[in-house]
Amino acid sequence: MPKVKSLEDLNKLRQQAQQDLKVREKAGTQIIIGMGTCGIAAGARETLHAILDELARRELAANVTTVGCIGMCTEEPLVDIVQPGQDRITYGHLTADRVARLVEEHLVNGRVVREWVVGQIAPSGN
Amino acid sequence: MRELALHLLDVAQNALEAGATRLAIEIEEDLAADRLTISVVDNGRGMDAELLAKVRDPFTTTRTTRRVGLGIPLLTAAAERCNGKVEIASQPGQGTAVMATFQHSHIDRAPLGDVAGTLVTAILAKPELELTYRHRVGEREFVFSAAELREQLGDVPLNLGPVIQWVREYLSENIAALYETDETNASPTSNVESQDE
Numbered sequence: 001m002p003k004v005k006s007l008e009d010l011n012k013l014r015q016q017a018q019q020d021l022k023v024r025e026k027a028g029t030q031i032i033i034g035m036g037t038c039g040i041a042a043g044a045r046e047t048l049h050a051i052l053d054e055l056a057r058r059e060l061a062a063n064v065t066t067v068g069c070i071g072m073c074t075e076e077p078l079v080d081i082v083q084p085g086q087d088r089i090t091y092g093h094l095t096a097d098r099v100a101r102l103v104e105e106h107l108v109n110g111r112v113v114r115e116w117v118v119g120q121i122a123p124s125g126n
Numbered sequence: 127m128r129e130l131a132l133h134l135l136d137v138a139q140n141a142l143e144a145g146a147t148r149l150a151i152e153i154e155e156d157l158a159a160d161r162l163t164i165s166v167v168d169n170g171r172g173m174d175a176e177l178l179a180k181v182r183d184p185f186t187t188t189r190t191t192r193r194v195g196l197g198i199p200l201l202t203a204a205a206e207r208c209n210g211k212v213e214i215a216s217q218p219g220q221g222t223a224v225m226a227t228f229q230h231s232h233i234d235r236a237p238l239g240d241v242a243g244t245l246v247t248a249i250l251a252k253p254e255l256e257l258t259y260r261h262r263v264g265e266r267e268f269v270f271s272a273a274e275l276r277e278q279l280g281d282v283p284l285n286l287g288p289v290i291q292w293v294r295e296y297l298s299e300n301i302a303a304l305y306e307t308d309e310t311n312a313s314p315t316s317n318v319e320s321q322d323e
């Protein structure tokens with residue numbers, strides 16, 4: 001019988017997390033994954049987990065969340081990246097295998113991956 | 127869909143879009159009766175009798191982004207292919223209960239798949255969601271409650287990177303443990319359903 005994680009392990013994690021929380025509040029990157037039926041069928045859940053893994057591997061902080069169908073079903077999986085003062089970028093066909101490059105270029109190098117962009121909105125107040 | 131866990135995510139997504147703040151998910155694998163039941167109960171806005179009567183029709187949707195709704199029809203087709211069915215009960219203003227049954231051993235039944243991944247996705251969709259999960263396999267049972275987790279975490283949110291990674295491992299390990307055969311069991315490979323992606 002392998003040792004299964006228990007809720008008590010959480011205490012250690014909690015202390016560590018309180019540190020990370022400060023980092024994240026400063027970072028302010030939001031990553032939003034479309035999770036309607038078409039997104040799910042196209043692999044959006046796997047994309048989401050690939051993003052979580054890649055963020056963890058590179059020790060990057062971002063707020064990862066989901067949204068329902070936005071009507072671009074043929075472009076799924078859809079991933080939006082929102083950063084303060086930057087255009088909101090929507091990427092299409094963002095399957096799990098594209099996540100490593102997306103994170104490296106957009107989040108680490110600050111360069112939009114043009115060939116995958118399907119939408120771009122200027123930040124409000126611009 | 128290639129996993130029942132993806133159908134489950136889709137049903138959970140309906141509940142979230144209906145404004146649910148509570149979501150109770152149950153999976154029961156009754157091996158003696160050869161039955162697999164997935165039930166999802168939410169406290170969202172619910173459906174009136176008219177909408178409820180039409181909801182299996184793929185042309186029924188209240189979404190404005192697209193003219194067809196696919197989630198419920200796909201789940202219904204999957205269940206009916208496996209000698210099962212989908213039952214939906216709903217009260218406007220109260221909530222909705224969706225129950226899908228499958229013949230457990232049916233050749234066309236998709237594997238359960240990455241249920242932990244689905245639960246984590248629901249948590250990220252709405253970090254303040256009162257999510258409960260109960261999974262029974264024969265005599266074994268695993269119960270999870272996001273509220274209990276939050277109690278342990280204090281002011282640290284559930285959707286923080288390292289926390290959500292921990293939750294995912296916690297869930298997949300505990301779900302996988304439901305399928306472990308005893309050392310005394312002569313055939314360790316029978317009836318084990320992999321929870322890996």
Ligand SMILES: Nc1ncnc2c1ncn2[C@@H]1O[C@H](COP(=O)(O)OP(=O)(O)OP(=O)(O)O)[C@@H](O)[C@H]1O
Pocket residue numbers: 036037038069136140141144168170171172173181186187188189194195196197198199221222
């Ligand atoms: N849990 C629920 N609570 C309230 N209404 C629901 C619920 N589940 C489904 N509905 C209603 O039934 C309709 C059809 O649902 P279905 O999942 O089949 O399609 P959809 O959600 O509209 O689109 P899709 O799932 O294809 O993205 C929804 O638009 C919604 O109005």
Ligand SMILES: [Mg+2]
Pocket residue numbers: 037136139140195196197198
């Ligand atoms: Mg739906």
